[in-house]
Amino acid sequence: MRPEPTLARLGLGLLALTSGPALAFSQAPLTLAERKGYVQLSNPGERNIQLNLQVFPVVQQQGRASAALTPLSPEEAELLIRLRPTRFRLGPGSSRTLPYTVLNPSRDFFLCGVSLQGLFTVRVCSRWRAQRLPPAASPALPL
Amino acid sequence: MGRKLQHSDRIGRPSLRNHYNQLAFHQALSMRSMLSIGSRPISPDRLGAALLIPVLLGGSCSVAAAQVGPNQGVNFGQALINNSCTLTTSDGSIGVRTNRGLITSDSAKGGSFNGTLAAATISASSNLTSTGFVRVDNPTLTGTTAATSSQVKVGGGTTWASSAQANLGADGTLGATPLHVRFSTTANNNRFANGTYTASATVSCFDGL
Numbered sequence: 391m392r393p394e395p396t397l398a399r400l401g402l403g404l405l406a407l408t409s410g411p412a413l414a415f416s417q418a419p420l421t422l423a424e425r426k427g428y429v430q431l432s433n434p435g436e437r438n439i440q441l442n443l444q445v446f447p448v449v450q451q452q453g454r455a456s457a458a459l460t461p462l463s464p465e466e467a468e469l470l471i472r473l474r475p476t477r478f479r480l481g482p483g484s485s486r487t488l489p490y491t492v493l494n495p496s497r498d499f500f501l502c503g504v505s506l507q508g509l510f511t512v513r514v515c516s517r518w519r520a521q522r523l524p525p526a527a528s529p530a531l532p533l
Numbered sequence: 534m535g536r537k538l539q540h541s542d543r544i545g546r547p548s549l550r551n552h553y554n555q556l557a558f559h560q561a562l563s564m565r566s567m568l569s570i571g572s573r574p575i576s577p578d579r580l581g582a583a584l585l586i587p588v589l590l591g592g593s594c595s596v597a598a599a600q601v602g603p604n605q606g607v608n609f610g611q612a613l614i615n616n617s618c619t620l621t622t623s624d625g626s627i628g629v630r631t632n633r634g635l636i637t638s639d640s641a642k643g644g645s646f647n648g649t650l651a652a653a654t655i656s657a658s659s660n661l662t663s664t665g666f667v668r669v670d671n672p673t674l675t676g677t678t679a680a681t682s683s684q685v686k687v688g689g690g691t692t693w694a695s696s697a698q699a700n701l702g703a704d705g706t707l708g709a710t711p712l713h714v715r716f717s718t719t720a721n722n723n724r725f726a727n728g729t730y731t732a733s734a735t736v737s738c739f740d741g742l
Contacts, residue, residue, distance in 0.1 A: 418617030420740035508624040
């Protein structure tokens with residue numbers, strides 16, 4: 391006896407929705423407030439994840455600042471921020487804290503943890519806001 | 534009042550009995566002060582004195598044990614608070630319309646499909662507020678025939694677009710939210726050719742500050 395097609399489809403649909411543990415990824419802080427600091431990346435999910443730390447230009451979309459889809463090249467990124475390692479795995483429930491140093495504070499960028507999770511590319515992004523360097527002291531005028 | 538102040542001269546004697554006597558006296562004084570406030574008007578000066586005396590006499594009435602050693606401070610480790618965001622995803626699945634003109638995960642599109650259509654879900658938790666948001670970009674189809682239109686839909690609405698945003702709630706969370714994709718093509722006579730197709734998207738979390 392064949393199952394009712396609609397019911398069979400529903401069963402398959404539910405199977406697709408519930409199969410496999412959810413994947414997750416967390417990053418902090420979301421604002422890099424200091425030129426030197428730490429970023430923490432965590433995997434609260436149930437499976438290993440592969441993480442890449444990449445630098446993205448800032449774009450305005452729908453009135454909000456967000457990260458462009460294409461990262462800067464590693465060479466360009468290394469001129470903006472020093473961070474090691476930029477690629478590693480995180481086991482379930484684990485986290486890792488990495489020190490960073492912003493090398494070029496005059497340029498806006500996002501530092502994003504990027505993880506390919508199933509069909510998604512998941513990013514959580516930390517913003518560095520460009521800081522104006524103080525103007526060089528002008529020479530004293532002769533009296 | 535004068536008699537009460539004489540009594541307070543005994544404060545500081547080390548005997549435990551005196552301590553209990555002071556507490557009992559303090560209690561009686563407090564009650565008497567309350568009664569006098571209730572029975573007739575009291576001047577601000579006298580009210581201040583009435584409130585001050587119990588403090589001078591040794592603090593709370595509820596303490597019933599003598600202190601036998603020095604105070605000991607208790608410290609807690611420091612806490613670092615930073616904006617954070619956690620994204621959680623679960624995959625969906627796509628099917629193709631029997632006329633081969635549409636690949637989607639959204640069964641609400643109508644028509645007959647081959648394959649199992651199911652939404653993906655995304656959720657977010659954070660210590661942000663509603664300034665934070667989740668963005669879905671770049672729906673991509675890989676397979677034999679390239680898509681010429683790629684769209685996403687977040688939530689239960691009807692709006693399809695090349696990208697979508699969902700605000701976090703005031704508590705900084707986004708509950709499990711369905712995410713759909715759909716693709717069509719003008720190549721190959723508007724029909725997706727035989728082959729294996731995979732859909733993907735980029736999901737990002739920003740603090741919006």
